[in-house]
Amino acid sequence: MNAGKLLWVTVIFIFAAVIHDACAQGSSRLIIVDNGIANAAIYAPADIMADQTSGPSVRDLAAYLEKMSGAKIEIRTPDRMPQEFGGKIPILIGEFAAQLFGPIKKKSEYKQGWRYVVSQKGVGLYGESPEATSYAIYELLDRLGCRWYMPGEPGEVIPKVNTINLSYADISDVPRVIYRAIWYADNDFKRRNRLGGPYLSAGHALEMYLTYDAIGKQLLQQHPEWYAEINGKRAPSNRVCWANNDVAQAIADAVIRYFDTYKNAISASLSPDDGIVFCECAGCKALDAGDWFDVMNCNSMSDRFVHFANEIVDRVAKKYPDKLFGFYAYAQYTKAPVREKLRPNLVPVIAPILYCRAHSMTSDCPSRKELRKVVDGWAKAARMFGLYEYEYNLAEVSAPNPHITKQIEELSVYYSYPNFRFWQPETMANFESALPGLYLGIRMSWYNRADPNAILDEMYRNFYGPARDAMKKYWTVLDEAQTKSDEHAGCGFGYLRRFPPETLGAARKAIDDAL
Ligand SMILES: [Zn+2]
Ligand SMILES: [Zn+2]
Structure with missing residues (x-):
């Protein structure tokens, strides 16, 4: 055996001994x-x-x-x-x-x-x-x-x-979900739960590229015809005309200035300002595809919006081909377009403000079932999409609303789409009234394939200790108050149906047992 081979055998032997030890x-x-x-x-x-x-x-x-x-x-x-x-x-x-x-x-x-x-x-x-x-x-x-x-x-x-x-x-x-975020929590909590990732900008912003940007503001003053036509007049408002490519150019230029300033930003938002009044000019109406949208009792405006957004993206992409453009699928542009094709870097973020907040889209709820089609439409239309869910009962925030069933059923739908990549719900500082559903959303944004019931059972066991069974009962009673009543109001109007005395009594008993 030569010296080299002896050394090699010795190394193997030592390695094996360590493993053996x-x-x-x-x-x-x-x-x-x-x-x-x-x-x-x-x-x-x-x-x-x-x-x-x-x-x-x-x-x-x-x-x-x-x-x-x-x-x-x-x-x-x-x-x-x-x-x-x-x-x-x-x-x-x-x-x-x-x-x-x-x-x-x-x-x-x-x-x-x-x-x-x-x-x-x-x-x-x-x-x-x-x-x-x-x-x-x-x-x-x-x-x-x-x-x-x-x-x-x-x-x-x-x-x-x-x-x-x-x-x-x-x-x-x-991480499969590129950006994971909630609103109110300190940085320690967010970091420890591995929330974060590169920020997808999708807030109401579109017109503000002109009204807040110094150059845009000046241009808008010089071009009153850029304003939306509302009630037969083009007057200063928070809306611009989406049929006018000069407006698209001016917004694109402002977005480019934004990226020039914020070089690390991966995205800019093209979400229109909040509200439901839009340009009524013949040019804008002609951009609608005639796709009737029952929920808003009008034609869907998604095709006109995507047309306008594409015009902006094409112009920005000449300088910034890799940037993303987030926008809410919201108000009259909630449904996916039927004619326009989204540019790959346009990222719809579904904001289901128009739909029932008590039930899940896989239940028999007539309102929420419509959302299932909306989700499927955008998932097929976009390269990537996200969710801006309201993790509380939007118009009445005080009553406990654990949204357990809704989260279990709907998150499994979202995560069944490989291109679901952004989870950025609207949340309150409401851990005391929404803990199970809120935590489930946070946890599953990282562990997408985890069993949601196992996550919740671990939470009940860890967080409540000896009170776990009683607290599980408490949250289940309140969850069923939402999901099992034939009540779909997004505010407090339906609470007499949701919270009859026997339900409140069962919740009270569970808390007493926990204490
Ligand atoms: Zn118009
Ligand atoms: Zn419902």
């Missing part, structure tokens, strides 16, 4: 905390610590491992990857992890790919960007059972253990 100790695991003693240290580069997403994530990692076990895990921030780790198992973050474990395996156009590695060499938590690195960090805490059900300390559930084992794993992934 690990197996002999019980399993393929790293013991990062052993009976309250830290076996590991975190190594993070300075740029990771300085970033406003990954920095707090690394500090969270140390803080929650300590909260779980009592062991203080040190965060070390050397200038470069250390040659040795002082006898500790290294938990390597960002570039340090890439140096030991190799590059990220899955990548995305928005730098959202992340990798989680646990092997005999240590732990690697990293991503294509600081935000993606943060995803890997919370993957570790999630696997250990850490949960954040609502903002603030009362919302967190952190297991208590003496010893923390991590099973060997090598997971690379990219």
Whole structure:
């Protein structure tokens, strides 16, 4: 045997011995905390610590491992990857992890790919960007059972253990939902639940490119004919004429100025301003496709809107071919167009303000069933689409509204479309009145294929502890108050039907049992 071959055999033997030792100790695991003693240290580069997403994530990692076990895990921030780790198992973050474990395996156009590695060499938590690195960090805490059900300390559930084992794993992934967002919650809560991603702008904005932009404003003053014709007159209003390509050009120029200023923005919104009055000129009416829209008792305006939006996108795309253009499918332009084809970078975000909010689109509710067709229409018309659901009873926000059934049934519909890529509902600071459905939406925006009932059962068990059965009963009674009554009002008018004395009595009893 020559010397080279001997060395090779020796290396194999040592490697096998290490594996054998690990197996002999019980399993393929790293013991990062052993009976309250830290076996590991975190190594993070300075740029990771300085970033406003990954920095707090690394500090969270140390803080929650300590909260779980009592062991203080040190965060070390050397200038470069250390040659040795002082006898500790290294938990390597960002570039340090890439140096030991190799590059990220899955990548995305928005730098959202992340990798989680646990092997005999240590732990690697990293991503294509600081935000993606943060995803890997919370993957570790999630696997250990850490949960954040609502903002603030009362919302967190952190297991208590003496010893923390991590099973060997090598997971690379990219979030399927590109942007995941709710309205009112602090950044810690959002980051810990891996909400975020590149922002899809879809708010009411279209006319504001002219009315808020200095150059646009001036042009609008010079061209009163750009205003919408309403009641036979073109007068200053919040509407412009969508049949006029000079208006499309002026808006496109303003959007280009926006992207020139905000170079990192991935999108601009083309959603019209809120409201239901639009241009009544012959040119705009001629752009409608004659597709009657029962809900608004008029022709759908989606074809005229998509025509106008396409005109803008084509002009902006000459300079910015990769930017996205979000818009709400809303008001008279709720339905998918029947004639116009969307440019691939136009992203409809379904905002079902016109439909019943109590029932799901897979139920027999006559209003909500219509939404099922709307969703299917946009899913087929667009390269990607999103959802701007109202995660509360829009016109009456005080009564408990857990929207459990609606979320379970409808999220499975949305996630059945591979091009469903944006989840950005309108929410209140209403965790106390909407917790189950709200949490389910948050959780499934990350774990799209998870069993929603399993998510809820885990929440009841973790969050309510001994009161879990009673609280499940409480939320179920209130959910059925919405789903099982033949009442479709989006406000408080139907509450005598939704909340009869026996329902309120059952809810009261469940709370008493929980207490
Ligand atoms: Zn017009
Ligand atoms: Zn209904």
